[in-house]
Amino acid sequence: MISAISTNITSPLGMTTEQNYQAVKSGCSALTRFEGKWGLQEAFAGSLFTDEQMESMMIDGFTRFESVVLHSVKEALTHTSIDISSSRVVFILSTTKGNVEMLGGERSTDYGQQTTDYGLRSDEAEYPGSAAKLIASALGITTAPIVVCNACISGVAAQILAQRLIDGGVYDYAIVAGAEVQSKFIVSGFQSFKAVTDEICRPFDIERLGLNLGEGAGTIVFGKGEGWNLTSGCIRNDAYHLSSPHPQGEGYYLALQGVLDNTPLATLGVHGTATMYNDQMESKAIQRAGLSNTPLTSLKGYYGHTMGAAGVIETIITMCATEDGVVLGAKGFEEIGVSGKVDISSEERKTDKKAFVKMLSGFGGCNGAVHYQKKEVPSNSPIRGGFVDTKTSVGLKVSHSVKISSKEAFVDGVKLETTAEGKALLKELYKTHINDYIKFYKMDILTRLTFVASELLLKAEGSEPKECEDRAVIIFNRSSSIVADKQYYETIKDDANYFPSPSVFLYTLPNLTTGEIAIRNHFYGETSFYILPEKNQKLMDEIIRVSFQDKKTKSIIAGWIECPDEDNFEAELNIYNQ
Amino acid sequence: MEELILQLKNQIIEALNLEEMEPEEIETDAPLFGNGLGLDSIDALELIVLLEKNYGIKLKNPAEGKEIFKSVACIAEYVQQNRTK
Numbered sequence: 247m248i249s250a251i252s253t254n255i256t257s258p259l260g261m262t263t264e265q266n267y268q269a270v271k272s273g274c275s276a277l278t279r280f281e282g283k284w285g286l287q288e289a290f291a292g293s294l295f296t297d298e299q300m301e302s303m304m305i306d307g308f309t310r311f312e313s314v315v316l317h318s319v320k321e322a323l324t325h326t327s328i329d330i331s332s333s334r335v336v337f338i339l340s341t342t343k344g345n346v347e348m349l350g351g352e353r354s355t356d357y358g359q360q361t362t363d364y365g366l367r368s369d370e371a372e373y374p375g376s377a378a379k380l381i382a383s384a385l386g387i388t389t390a391p392i393v394v395c396n397a398c399i400s401g402v403a404a405q406i407l408a409q410r411l412i413d414g415g416v417y418d419y420a421i422v423a424g425a426e427v428q429s430k431f432i433v434s435g436f437q438s439f440k441a442v443t444d445e446i447c448r449p450f451d452i453e454r455l456g457l458n459l460g461e462g463a464g465t466i467v468f469g470k471g472e473g474w475n476l477t478s479g480c481i482r483n484d485a486y487h488l489s490s491p492h493p494q495g496e497g498y499y500l501a502l503q504g505v506l507d508n509t510p511l512a513t514l515g516v517h518g519t520a521t522m523y524n525d526q527m528e529s530k531a532i533q534r535a536g537l538s539n540t541p542l543t544s545l546k547g548y549y550g551h552t553m554g555a556a557g558v559i560e561t562i563i564t565m566c567a568t569e570d571g572v573v574l575g576a577k578g579f580e581e582i583g584v585s586g587k588v589d590i591s592s593e594e595r596k597t598d599k600k601a602f603v604k605m606l607s608g609f610g611g612c613n614g615a616v617h618y619q620k621k622e623v624p625s626n627s628p629i630r631g632g633f634v635d636t637k638t639s640v641g642l643k644v645s646h647s648v649k650i651s652s653k654e655a656f657v658d659g660v661k662l663e664t665t666a667e668g669k670a671l672l673k674e675l676y677k678t679h680i681n682d683y684i685k686f687y688k689m690d691i692l693t694r695l696t697f698v699a700s701e702l703l704l705k706a707e708g709s710e711p712k713e714c715e716d717r718a719v720i721i722f723n724r725s726s727s728i729v730a731d732k733q734y735y736e737t738i739k740d741d742a743n744y745f746p747s748p749s750v751f752l753y754t755l756p757n758l759t760t761g762e763i764a765i766r767n768h769f770y771g772e773t774s775f776y777i778l779p780e781k782n783q784k785l786m787d788e789i790i791r792v793s794f795q796d797k798k799t800k801s802i803i804a805g806w807i808e809c810p811d812e813d814n815f816e817a818e819l820n821i822y823n824q
Numbered sequence: 825m826e827e828l829i830l831q832l833k834n835q836i837i838e839a840l841n842l843e844e845m846e847p848e849e850i851e852t853d854a855p856l857f858g859n860g861l862g863l864d865s866i867d868a869l870e871l872i873v874l875l876e877k878n879y880g881i882k883l884k885n886p887a888e889g890k891e892i893f894k895s896v897a898c899i900a901e902y903v904q905q906n907r908t909k
Contacts, residue, residue, distance in 0.1 A: 438869065489865065688840070745876065748866055748869040748870055748873065749870050
């Protein structure tokens, strides 16, 4: 069982975990209303670093995003004595959009202090894997970093990956850093979804109007031992809609069920974005799970939604509060505004329990849960909750495989007859072999590629689509959602022609690929998306192998889906069986 | 009005990526959502962008779209009454 050895939170509320916890405990929030920021036409409220804070963190040769991550990880490492150059240490970065502000030189619009020349690496600086590699190298980490890019559940998903890799014997230590910096790109996208408010957010409140975005980084260094143990984790999909949560919180409920045991919980840390649909969904799922009387911890009123950092920052704060014997008040909440029965209060409450669950939910229908418990002595008991004992290593068996390049396609090694190339090839494959899913035409190129590959794979398997929770979907790539990122940027770059497209913005989250497969096939199992600096079959195999630690997962659709531009792509997708 | 309806149909096809569809396949009075073209909440948001981009109409509250986006005929009527460009 793995434990949190050391932590850091770097946010507008402070530069250490202690500073952040004390600030939150005393009711501080950095949420502020911004008007005209980054040239945005609509006002918004958010929690952003001040120029002075950012300047104090900036490292020459690194972007804002990378500098914030480096600050957080370095500070966390000062409290440990681990040899991070060891081959037994892995760096896991959780982010949804990383360096996206590098697109089109958007970075220079506000933070005028930056003087660094990024020219030498501008082509690929936007790839999250490139950022992770630079950060890992600057820290002296020698193993290949992994980026978890699972929309808003990334921070929880990264902790689950750390647990699997350590429990699976692949590494002894994992440095999990979750981070996000805000930009015109992200804020305009959420505004196009009508999800952002320019007032301070009010999670679970009757008058909630939407979310606030936030900046920050959180780091947890994991190893084995006593202290706060990550006892189990679980990821499940709604299989319902790409951007709207399931009304009854199906995936959320399943993820929660995956980590619950009989340990009394001090608190359930909710996602609580303060959007109408999210908070309502959570209340229904929490009631379904029988946790109506468990006090909720809701932290968006302090930090806003820090996206890729949220899972890490909010886990650390909840851990500090539970250690301190309190359940923090939900800032912004006054009067209940959800129909599921939940226990939420704006007042701080006492607790003597030493366990908690942290939940998140994200676009693409994904939901994540981690369960923590304070253990004074190392436990030798079998791992419980959503996991089985990991030492019984699982061999990877591939039952079917699909390979698609921009020129040709193969199913189980047999070449398909095709005439088109590039983007047109995917349309030809769709029309010839699928042709019954009109949503195909709405997908971006990365999702079309993943969707077509998965359909060919499932046809080769010959199974009829049926609801199931035992099949996971795990995708890897290198260039994230670069094509959609560039397309979305085109809709916002020109002030005179500024019409942010919600449907294009949606696909700037690469994990939408996994969500489309889940929705199409009614897969309620895990959906995960990882970005690597370069294709690394050995590492991908290890991650797929340890993903079978989820005791419900019996098969995984997994593989490499890379699409740096619309006419240049490759997919290699397999069905792995236990 | 006929011209505006045809223009709207073409704009809807482009904005919502209904690649395989011709304007005449969209019935002017048929529901756009639900069983109609199978559009969903993301498409509704994209239609809000369409109105602003092409006709200078700003819908602050997405809920307003519910009545306006019932059919192409409803959109055309609303556009005719509220367009600023």
